[in-house]
Structures are given as C-alpha cells and as structure tokens.
Amino acid sequence: MTQTTHTTPPAGMTWDARLWGALLVVCGVIFLDGLDVSMVGMSLPAIGDDLGVPLSSLQWVVTGYVLGYGGLLLLGGRTADLLGRRRVFLVALAVFGVVSMLSSLATNPELLIAARFVKGVAAAFTAPAALSIITTTFHEGPDRNRALAIFTTCAASGFSMGLILGGALTEVGWRWTFLAPGPVALIVFLFALKLIPNSPRDDAAGGYDVPGAVTVTAGMLSLVYAVVGAEHAGWASVQTIGLFLLAAVLLTAFVVIERRTKHPLVRLGILRSPSLRRANLAILTVFGAYVAFQLVGTLYLQNLLGWSSFETALGFLPAGLLVATLSPNAGKLADRIGTERMIVAGMGLFVVGYALSLRIGPESAYFSTVFPTIMLIGLGFAIAFPALNIQAVSGVPDHEQGLASGLFNTSNQVGGALVLAIVTAVIGAQSAGVTTEAGMLSAYKPALAVVTGIAALGLVIGLTGLRGLRARREAEAAEAAELAAVQRELAAEEMTPAV
Numbered sequence: 001m002t003q004t005t006h007t008t009p010p011a012g013m014t015w016d017a018r019l020w021g022a023l024l025v026v027c028g029v030i031f032l033d034g035l036d037v038s039m040v041g042m043s044l045p046a047i048g049d050d051l052g053v054p055l056s057s058l059q060w061v062v063t064g065y066v067l068g069y070g071g072l073l074l075l076g077g078r079t080a081d082l083l084g085r086r087r088v089f090l091v092a093l094a095v096f097g098v099v100s101m102l103s104s105l106a107t108n109p110e111l112l113i114a115a116r117f118v119k120g121v122a123a124a125f126t127a128p129a130a131l132s133i134i135t136t137t138f139h140e141g142p143d144r145n146r147a148l149a150i151f152t153t154c155a156a157s158g159f160s161m162g163l164i165l166g167g168a169l170t171e172v173g174w175r176w177t178f179l180a181p182g183p184v185a186l187i188v189f190l191f192a193l194k195l196i197p198n199s200p201r202d203d204a205a206g207g208y209d210v211p212g213a214v215t216v217t218a219g220m221l222s223l224v225y226a227v228v229g230a231e232h233a234g235w236a237s238v239q240t241i242g243l244f245l246l247a248a249v250l251l252t253a254f255v256v257i258e259r260r261t262k263h264p265l266v267r268l269g270i271l272r273s274p275s276l277r278r279a280n281l282a283i284l285t286v287f288g289a290y291v292a293f294q295l296v297g298t299l300y301l302q303n304l305l306g307w308s309s310f311e312t313a314l315g316f317l318p319a320g321l322l323v324a325t326l327s328p329n330a331g332k333l334a335d336r337i338g339t340e341r342m343i344v345a346g347m348g349l350f351v352v353g354y355a356l357s358l359r360i361g362p363e364s365a366y367f368s369t370v371f372p373t374i375m376l377i378g379l380g381f382a383i384a385f386p387a388l389n390i391q392a393v394s395g396v397p398d399h400e401q402g403l404a405s406g407l408f409n410t411s412n413q414v415g416g417a418l419v420l421a422i423v424t425a426v427i428g429a430q431s432a433g434v435t436t437e438a439g440m441l442s443a444y445k446p447a448l449a450v451v452t453g454i455a456a457l458g459l460v461i462g463l464t465g466l467r468g469l470r471a472r473r474e475a476e477a478a479e480a481a482e483l484a485a486v487q488r489e490l491a492a493e494e495m496t497p498a499v
Contacts, residue, residue, distance in 0.1 A: 013143045021195040022137065023147055027154035028188035029093065029130040033123060034158030036100070036181045038320075039166030040065075040116075041294050042313050043174040045302050050174060053109045059424045062291065063224060063417050064113040068120025069127070070413030071217030074265045077128035077406025078209065081399060085129045085136070085199040090192055092125035097185030104179035115178075124409075131405035133196065135393045145331035145390055152386040153327040160320030167313025212257045212265035219250030220414060227421040266407065270400060275339075278465050279392035280411040282343060285458030286350065286384065287412045288419030289451045290377065293354060295420065296427070296447045297370065304362060304437055304444075315366060315374070322378030323385070330386035339387035339394075340465040346384020347459040349376045354452040358445060362437040384462075419454055423447045 013019070040061065048058045080088045096119055103115035134151060138144040169176035226243030233239040258264040271277055294316065301307040301315055334342060353376030359369050392408035393401060430443035 013139060018195065019137075021191075022197065023134065023150060024154075025188060025191045025195045026089075026130045026133050027151050028184075028191070029089075029126045030151055030155040031158035032096070032181055032184055032188065033127065034155045034160075034320075035162040035165070035184065036119070037062075037065075038159045038162030038313075038316075039169070039177040039180065041298060042163060042166030042309050043170045043177040044295070044298065046170050046174040046309060047109075047112070051109050051112075057109060059295070059420055060113045061109070061116055062295075063420060064116040065120040065123075066291075066413045066417040066420070067217070067221055067224060068117040069123045070120075070410050070417060071220055072121050072124035072213060073128060073406045073410040073413065074216065074403070075209075075213040075406075076125035077132065077403050077409075078265055079125060080129040080132055081401075081403065085133045086192075086196045087199075088125050089129040089133065089196060090189065092122045092129070093185055093189045093192065096122035096126060097182045097189060100182035100185060101179055104175040104182075106178075112178075120413075127409045128405040131389075131393070131409070132401040133199070135396075135401045135405065136199075136398045137197075140394065142331065142335055144393075145334050145386075147331075148389045149328055149331035149334075149386045152330065152389060153324055155385075156320050156323030156327060156381065160317055160324055163313040163317050163320060164310075167308070167310035170309035209257070209261055209263055209265035212254055212261065215250050215254040215257060216265070219247050219254060220417065222250060223247035224417045224421045227418070227425055230425055266403065267400070270396070270403060270407070273395060275391045275394060275465070276396070276404065276407070278343075278461055279388045280407055282347070282384075282458050282461045283388050283392070283408060284411045284415030285419075285454050285461065286347075286381075286388070286415070288415030289350065289354065289454040289458070290381075291416040292419045292423035292447070292454075293357070293377070293451050296423065296444050296451070297357075299427075299440075300360060300444050301366075301370070304440060305364075305366075315370060318371070319374045319378030319381065322375065323382045326379070326382035327386055330382065331390075333383075334387055334390055339391045340462075342383050342387035343391070343462040344459070344466060346380040346382075346387070347455070347462040349380035349383070350455040351452065351459050353377045353380065354448065354455050357448050358452065360441070360444070360448075362441055419451070423450055426450055 044058055044061065047053060047061060053061075076088070076092070099115055099118050099122060103112065103119065106112040106115055131151070134147050135144060138147040165180060166177050169180060222243050226240050226247060229243065230237075230240045255268075258266050258268055297316065298312055301312045302309070307315065330342070353373045356376070357370065357373040361369070364370070389408070393404045396404040426447045427443045430446055431440060434440060434443065
C-alpha cells in the first residue's frame, strides 16, 4: 500500500482570492482539452469531405492526438515531478497554443494528423502538471475533493462550449475549429504566469526514463495501428498479426525496463493500490466508450438524419450541461457516500444509456431515441468522473502525484484510442460498398453494441470496488477512533501539571 501524504487530518484550508485564481487557471487546461476534443469531433465529416479522407484514415485526426497525449503522459507526469510543475505547465501550454494555430493551415491529412500528434504531446505535459498542482496544493479530503469537482466541471464546460463553437465554426469552415484553441491557450498562459506558484525541481529524484517512454509509446501506436489496419489487411494477415506481436513485445519490454531501471517512468509498486488500479481500468472504459459513441452519433445524425454540424452540436450539448451543472456537488457526495458507490452508479447509467442507443432507426425521432442516451451519459459523467479522479490520486504521496495523475490520464487516452480504433474497424467492415440508409444503419448498430459492451465491462470493474467496502470502512473508522484516542491522551498529558 502507498503511504498517505498526511498522517493526521489537516485543518480546513482558507480559499482566498489567490488560491481560487490558481485553481481556475489550472482548470483552464482541462477546459481547453474538452474544448479542443469536442470541436474537432464536430468537424470530422467536413474534414473528410474537404480533404477526401475515408473514415479509416479520418479517425487518425482524433487518434493522432490521443496517441501523442496518452503515449507521453507518463513522461509528462515524471517531468513535472522532476523539473517543477509550474515550469512544465507553462512551456507545454505555450507549445499547445502555437501548434493549434499552425494546424489550421494544414493542406493534407498527413500534416493535420502530425500537428494533432504534436498537440497531444504538449497536452501530455500540461495535464499531469495541472492535476498534480491541484493535488499538492489542496489537502487530501474535503478540500481536494472540492477542487477536483471544480476541475471536472471545467472539463464539462469546455466540452459543452466546444460543441457549440465546433458546430458553428464548422459551418464557416472546419479550419476555424483548429485555430480557436490557440488564442484560448495563450490567454490561459498569461494568467498562469501571474497566478501559478513556483514549485521546486526535485534534483534528488533521479533522471528520465527515455527508453521506457519510447517503448510504451511505440507499443500503443503498434496496437492501435494493428486494429485500424485490420479492416483492409485482414485480421489474419501477416501485417495485423505482426503488429500485434510487435505491440506485445514492446509493452513487455516496457515492463522489463521499469523493473530494472534506476529511475523508472512508472514505479510499478504504485499499482499495488487497489483503488488506483480500479480507477485507471474504469476510466479506460469510460473515455473509450464515449469517444467511440460520439463518432457513431455524429455520423448517424449527419449522414442518416441530415443534421448540420451545429444541429449535431446542440444534440450532444445536454450531456455537457448536466456535467457542468452537477459536478460541483460531486465532492460533497463523495464525502458522504464514498467514491466506490458513485462509480458504480455512474457506470450503471452508462450501460443503460448506451443500450438505449441501439434503438436508432433510419428516421428515428431524436427525443425518443438519442436524447435519453445523451442525458444518461451526462448523469453518468457527473457522478463517476469526479469520483474516479479522486480515487486515482487518493493516498499517493506528494512526490508521486505527477505519476499518479499521468497514469490516470494515460488510461483515459489509451481507452479512447483503442475503443475508437475497434469501433472504426467495425463500421468500416460493415459499411464496405454500402450506400443505402439501411446499410449504413446496419454498420452503426454493431458499433453501438461494442460501445455498450465496453461500458458493461466498466460496470463490472466498478462493482469489484464494493467488495469488502464495509470491512474497509470499519477499519478506517477504527483507525480514526484510535488516532482520536491518542490525541486525547496527548492533550490530557499536556494539561496535567508537572509534579
């Protein structure tokens, strides 16, 4: 088990103006991430039409970002711990803003995907730095839970605004959806210069694990490319089997490197924490299922129902609004019922919501089929996502908060890349040579079935956290009572006059 950062419950913090300002600036990063992801999602069909990109290649606009993000998050978290969180936060944020504006000038899909990959790499350094700034600034318990709930709210707000802006800007031109995050990033950068406190570099923590970063990134890239390429090469082809084997070798090599290197990218001992493992496995299914659902839902609304980009954005908007409205109260709910029960409740809502989406038809009414799914997804995120954030960093000492944050965000992005690749392959296999609405619908429904299955797997993971929950709660209560008794004895001794 990992040691907790505090041996005694800390006193409540004073949330003054400067603390609020630092929190909101850090939250600007997750706002920006949500803004960017949702805007690009809305513009995918327009990009495909303009650049002549098929679906199998178009998904790399999303996957390129996710791979850069997920592949280097662990290195980003480690770098934040070593060089100082403020320094890493500022440099990576500046790169993100500049590349955002340059990517709007891409004239072919290769340049666009490359720019998205670089943006993902920049985000891989800002995200763990941002989350570890929060977790090292706010004491574990109610203060940290409140801060993480606000962090989640900002993510949902960015996603919701991205839907509206993405839909509206795509009507003007899809390039505007790539340009818009740049100025936002630079504004956040200017505020961060003033409000983010300095954090010292840890010269005693050792060096960088570059071989580990290279092997884990190459391994994930091979795995995703194998799934995506299987549609054309065949699942039993030499290419597909070879890529799967290469991915297995690289990821195995990563584990070996981490066990033997003096300064590992991932201290494997951190994975002994059951709550950390569950949070990482669960977020993999949550983000993976949603990214895939957003792609299928966008294609369905635009290609079958004939909706515009802006109308599609409005169709997805209720989920983001629900998260933005309800998430601020998630910290209080976690204090009352615990993160384990919140995760199970949220996962259950995901399963029901995605299962309801299987009822779609060629002329389905939005409010009777798609809308219930959107609402249940929003409720699921509002309940489960803050709880997963809290659980992923709970009990982790300050000097490993960057690592814990990097692991959680890596699982998030890896889930998005893998499930999106699988669902894209399913759609491609089912829609080959199909031009009719019935044919397209027959491709979308199996994809939605895969999404529902991934969500069900997440529910099973969440349910494992309930096993022995009562025993853990009783043990924690007994430990707290013992600590209180010791404190009373010490206080009594201090009050007893010396003889």
